[in-house]
Amino acid sequence: MxxxxxxxxxxxxxxxxxxxxxxxxxxxxxTRFGPDRVRTFARTFEDYDHRTxxxxxxxxxxxxxxxxxxxxxxEYLDYLRGTLTDVVWDDAxxxxxxxxxxxxxxxxxxxxxxxxxxxxxxxxxxxxYDGNTLSHSTVTRHALSVADxxxxxxxxxxxxxxxxxxxxxxxxxxxxxEVESWSPSLSEEVYLSVDVDAADPAFAPGTGTPEPGxxxxxxxxxxxxxxxxxxxxxxxxxxxxxxxGQAAVLGAKLLRDFVFAHAASE
Numbered sequence: 001m002x003x004x005x006x007x008x009x010x011x012x013x014x015x016x017x018x019x020x021x022x023x024x025x026x027x028x029x030x031t032r033f034g035p036d037r038v039r040t041f042a043r044t045f046e047d048y049d050h051r052t053x054x055x056x057x058x059x060x061x062x063x064x065x066x067x068x069x070x071x072x073x074x075e076y077l078d079y080l081r082g083t084l085t086d087v088v089w090d091d092a093x094x095x096x097x098x099x100x101x102x103x104x105x106x107x108x109x110x111x112x113x114x115x116x117x118x119x120x121x122x123x124x125x126x127x128x129y130d131g132n133t134l135s136h137s138t139v140t141r142h143a144l145s146v147a148d149x150x151x152x153x154x155x156x157x158x159x160x161x162x163x164x165x166x167x168x169x170x171x172x173x174x175x176x177x178e179v180e181s182w183s184p185s186l187s188e189e190v191y192l193s194v195d196v197d198a199a200d201p202a203f204a205p206g207t208g209t210p211e212p213g214x215x216x217x218x219x220x221x222x223x224x225x226x227x228x229x230x231x232x233x234x235x236x237x238x239x240x241x242x243x244x245g246q247a248a249v250l251g252a253k254l255l256r257d258f259v260f261a262h263a264a265s266e
Contacts, residue, residue, distance in 0.1 A: 002061070003039070007060045012062035015090075017067060020098070021103050022069065026209065037206075039097075044249075049256070054263060054264065056260070064083075077106040081109045084096065088110055088232075093232065094233045098235060098236070101139045104139050108146050111232050113189045115149055115189070116150040117227060118143075118193045122209065123163070125158065126141065140152060148170065152174070153223060155173050156211055179219060184230075188230070190230045192224070192258070195237050196250060199220055204247035205242065205246060207238045220254060224258050228257070231258070236251040
């Protein structure tokens, strides 16, 4: 159980759902361990948040456990979408913990947002990767089949075709050098997805495709807090077991930051 997620399911305002999918990782596998590691490395945090004067355990968070993954990604995402749709129908906010970034496709389909915002080192705008159209490298393209526009914050890697696609009107790329001066001003319904590789590998080496030149943990926390009030769902993805817990502890902190900021805005 995620520490402090003590609410009953029927009374929950927020529902943690683990999605340990790990089938399309193209470099360092291990995202199947992400949900458990995020929970484990959240154990050291204080319940109280001085910034918002709230305690996590009083905010109605429930941990629904993991949706066990299997090899058929399309079938799995359909099932996961159903699980997350149930959360939405119960008037709660889904907190999805991956697993590879592909699980965000299920989250976006469940929420049907106006805007997809991803903190991510990669554009993820490919149509396919190694013949796989449901890859962690195709997430933003899939999101754009549901959302009207996408913001990719912290992006610094992509193919030539992806950068060309990113120049179209429905995509905004905020590169790392621009992030400090970028202040989101979104009023539409947002799905907020955090790929932990948006962070510089110095802060979060435990991820599948680390990319130097990324964001600091402090910057990522600020972005999550700024975006939480307009977000209807949150996910943290691409945490694996290839470090000493740096990626997992950052992911856990960002999940808590989202809940604190979202609850304070209600």
